[in-house]
Amino acid sequence: MxxxxxxxxxxxxxxxxxxxxxxxxxxxxxxxxxxxxxxxxxxxxxxxxxxxxxxxxxxxxxxxxxxxxxxxxxxxxxxxSTFSAEDVRDLFWAQATLAGELAARAAKRITPEQLAHLEDLNEQHAAAMAENASSDVTIALGHEFHRTINLAADSRRLALMLAMIVKQLPNRFYNDIEGHNDDTLEAHPKILQALARKRSKQANDLMRDHIMSGADELIASLEKQGIWAGEPK
CATH class of the missing domain: 1.10.10.10 (Winged helix-like DNA-binding domain superfamily/Winged helix DNA-binding domain)
Incomplete structure (x- = not known):
């Protein structure tokens, strides 16, 4: 039955x-x-x-x-509907704000096992870069890094809110950010260090900056393509 x-x-x-x-x-x-x-x-x-x-x-x-x-x-x-560069920036701002808060909470709650996993992910990312691995590999490692932090925050409702924001932009846009290896190689170790030292504010700031810096580059790229309303292709 x-x-x-x-x-x-x-x-x-x-x-x-x-x-x-x-x-x-x-x-x-x-x-x-x-x-x-x-x-x-x-x-x-x-x-x-x-x-x-x-x-x-x-x-x-x-x-x-x-x-x-x-x-x-x-x-x-x-x-x-009308969809502007500011709309894209607003979505990334919302993502950065929520992801930053999750990182701050993770700094207080993250376990040694989760820290070890993040360190391993960073090492894999550096090795993949050195070996000129495909972007699919580095993107997957980047996503797993962020997913682990969100889980470590142990804030289900906030994580669900973040997921609702994230799904409003195509995956390839986030992939472009995680595939931007120079920024990721610099930002992820700093975020990990802040988490390991339980520095919530620093973890928040670093996560926000990481997401927004990628967003700014992405928006500039899209503007060059002329995809916004009223702009030539």
Whole structure:
């Protein structure tokens, strides 16, 4: 009987994931400038690109409506909202603020095992750089570094809030930051040192600076590509 009751929940979770896939795909289109503010989105091409039916597409667009990426116009459909460089910077500012607070809390609560894991990650990153490893390797190590700190903070609600902010930008944007190896090689050891010395404020400041410095470079790169509304491609 219990297994029967679980089936609708499993279907709902599966459909929710499809909606998230749609939302992620359309976010990428919007932020990369492939669709422009004021442009109406047709569900059929989106459904074909993601490999889903029209229902998850509509649900995914409703998710984006709640995030401010699109607007629902009665009897016409979904239209792309204005999305500026300042909007991108605001998202990174929110991420940096929450990640900084998590780092500060981690400085008070991190275990010796977690510190050892962070040190190992930094060593692996340096070795990968020396060996000219693929960016996939260094990006994965960077993500694991941040994930470990967030877990060490032991602040589930705050971590969930951070995840909600992070998902509003395509993964490749965060990958660009973690793949920026010179900054990571300098910033991550300093963050680890602050955590090991239980210096909460320093850990907060270093984490915020690390995220925002990457964001500034990313925004400058996007501006050069002319993806913002009114700018030439």
């Amino acid at each position: 219990d297994s029967v009751r679980e089936l609708p929940r499993q279907r709902a979770n599966g459909r929710a994931q499809l909606s998230e896939d749609v939302a992620a795909y359309v976010r990428e289109l919007i932020i990369s400038g492939q669709v422009r503010p004021g442009e109406f989105l047709r569900t059929e091409p989106i459904a074909a690109a993601v490999g889903v039916s029209n229902t998850p597409v509509r649900e995914g667009l409703l998710l984006l409506s709640g995030e401010g990426f699109v607007e629902l116009v009665p009897r016409r459909g979904f239209v792309v």
